[in-house]
Amino acid sequence: MDEMLVLTRILLVGVISALVVPPGLTCGPGRGIGKRRHPKKLTPLAYKQFIPNVAEKTLGASGRYEGKITRNSERFKELTPNYNSDIIFKDEENTAADRLMTQRCKDKLNALAISVMNQWPGVKLRVTEGWDEDGHHSEESLHYEGRAVDITTSDRERSKYGMLARLAVEAGFDWVYYESKAHIHCSVKAENSVAAKSGGCFPANATVSLEGGGIKAVKDLSPGDRVLAADEEGRLVYSDFLTFIDKQESVKMLFYVIETSEPKETIRLTAAHLLFVSQSQTNGTRSLKSVFASNIRPGDQVFIATQGMMGLKVVTVERVYLEEDTGAYAPVTSHGTVVINGVLASCYAVIEEHSWAHMAFAPLRFAFKLFSFLYLKDYSNTSPTYLQGEGINWYSQILYQLGTWILDNDSLHPLGMSAVSS
Numbered sequence: 001m002d003e004m005l006v007l008t009r010i011l012l013v014g015v016i017s018a019l020v021v022p023p024g025l026t027c028g029p030g031r032g033i034g035k036r037r038h039p040k041k042l043t044p045l046a047y048k049q050f051i052p053n054v055a056e057k058t059l060g061a062s063g064r065y066e067g068k069i070t071r072n073s074e075r076f077k078e079l080t081p082n083y084n085s086d087i088i089f090k091d092e093e094n095t096a097a098d099r100l101m102t103q104r105c106k107d108k109l110n111a112l113a114i115s116v117m118n119q120w121p122g123v124k125l126r127v128t129e130g131w132d133e134d135g136h137h138s139e140e141s142l143h144y145e146g147r148a149v150d151i152t153t154s155d156r157e158r159s160k161y162g163m164l165a166r167l168a169v170e171a172g173f174d175w176v177y178y179e180s181k182a183h184i185h186c187s188v189k190a191e192n193s194v195a196a197k198s199g200g201c202f203p204a205n206a207t208v209s210l211e212g213g214g215i216k217a218v219k220d221l222s223p224g225d226r227v228l229a230a231d232e233e234g235r236l237v238y239s240d241f242l243t244f245i246d247k248q249e250s251v252k253m254l255f256y257v258i259e260t261s262e263p264k265e266t267i268r269l270t271a272a273h274l275l276f277v278s279q280s281q282t283n284g285t286r287s288l289k290s291v292f293a294s295n296i297r298p299g300d301q302v303f304i305a306t307q308g309m310m311g312l313k314v315v316t317v318e319r320v321y322l323e324e325d326t327g328a329y330a331p332v333t334s335h336g337t338v339v340i341n342g343v344l345a346s347c348y349a350v351i352e353e354h355s356w357a358h359m360a361f362a363p364l365r366f367a368f369k370l371f372s373f374l375y376l377k378d379y380s381n382t383s384p385t386y387l388q389g390e391g392i393n394w395y396s397q398i399l400y401q402l403g404t405w406i407l408d409n410d411s412l413h414p415l416g417m418s419a420v421s422s
Contacts, residue, residue: 042170044162050177051169057140059254059322061175062147062187065140070133078191079131079146082106086113088126088154098130101146104188109149112171112186116153119167124154128183148187150179158182201246201270201349203255204327206340209305211238218329218340219249227331228305228339234288234312236305239333242368245347246330253328256293258302259319260343265304267343268325269293274346274354276303276337278314290346290354296320303344312344334365 054060079100113125129150132143142148168176173186204219209228229239255268271294278301279289303312336358348357
């Protein structure tokens with residue numbers, strides 16, 4: 001069985017390359033053959049503007065303060081030095097404290113350093129304040145945890161600072177503030193923060209509708225289950241549950257809670273997961289468009305399943321807010337869609353175009369048919385842990401790496417699959 005699994009993985013990697021890479025290179029939103037990507041137009045931040053437009057120490061930004069780190073504390077090992085030669089560290093204390101930061105902060109800072117050099121050749125990123133061990137900042141400052149930096153450009157040209165702040169946003173800092181005319185303040189989520197872990201998932205208590213009647217918690221799904229979904233034409237169907245592409249039983253994560261108007265339905269899903277919204281067509285009809293959960297706003301229209309399998313109904317989103325919940329489950333069905341808590345959602349995340357993701361998962365669907373043929377049985381007696389253990393599915397990780405090479409950054413969610421690397 002193990003040898004067969006290895007062989008199948010090798011086969012799948014080859015098929016992935018055949019199915020995913022050529023389309024992405026020739027006609028997708030990616031780099032293309034013989035094409036140049038159009039640079040994204042960036043708008044500088046205004047003085048005193050911060051992104052996202054919420055308080056720094058809230059779940060929607062860098063998260064709560066977790067306590068001061070000192071050189072003698074157990075948490076000091078959470079800090080790592082940054083010796084990037086493309087970054088100038090002021091280090092006015094002569095202790096190299098400004099070089100110490102969390103790994104997440106280091107990753108974002110290094111990414112920003114590259115952007116700065118590309119934006120202004122000959123100019124480097126400059127860090128004026130990093131980890132603070134001397135109490136120079138306000139109470140509960142994230143500088144005390146190595147999660148915040150104050151930055152300028154090496155030429156200290158203040159006319160550049162608005163754009164520097166925008167570049168910091170693009171680099172992935174969780175909160176960026178044009179705080180002073182003399183510097184930009186940036187911070188990140190804690191390494192163990194629920195908000196730093198952002199695959200594409202539903203909480204453990206999310207429910208699906210089963211063929212034959214009844215509902216089931218998504219965490220209890222097993223091969224052989226057929227769940228309510230929708231086909232390419234938007235018709236309600238029952239689809240085979242195949243496996244989980246993310247499965248984390250006890251993790252606490254940050255979910256977007258999307259509530260609809262009458263009839264009242266509520267769905268919880270992570271920022272990078274896809275939900276379908278109704279989009280008007282020129283001929284007066286409406287179509288399904290996939291959108292990241294983090295981009296859903298009140299007034300958007302989503303789809304719910306009507307009673308008795310009569311079809312999908314368009315309802316208006318009334319409220320969107322953030323909430324912690326337990327568990328992270330991303331089920332995959334044969335159709336690539338699933339009705340969760342009565343609301344139609346995609347099975348996929350991170351890449352905003354549902355159809356591309358569904359095509360990329362074709363080899364996985366083929367593998368399940370292959371196993372069924374080889375062993376002459378269905379999966380109802382197969383242990384779910386054999387198909388997907390705890391964590392993010394290896395197949396999803398391969399696809400994400402391919403996507404970062406092939407697709408424009410605009411096609412991927414800004415949080416990416418940080419749950420893989422954090």
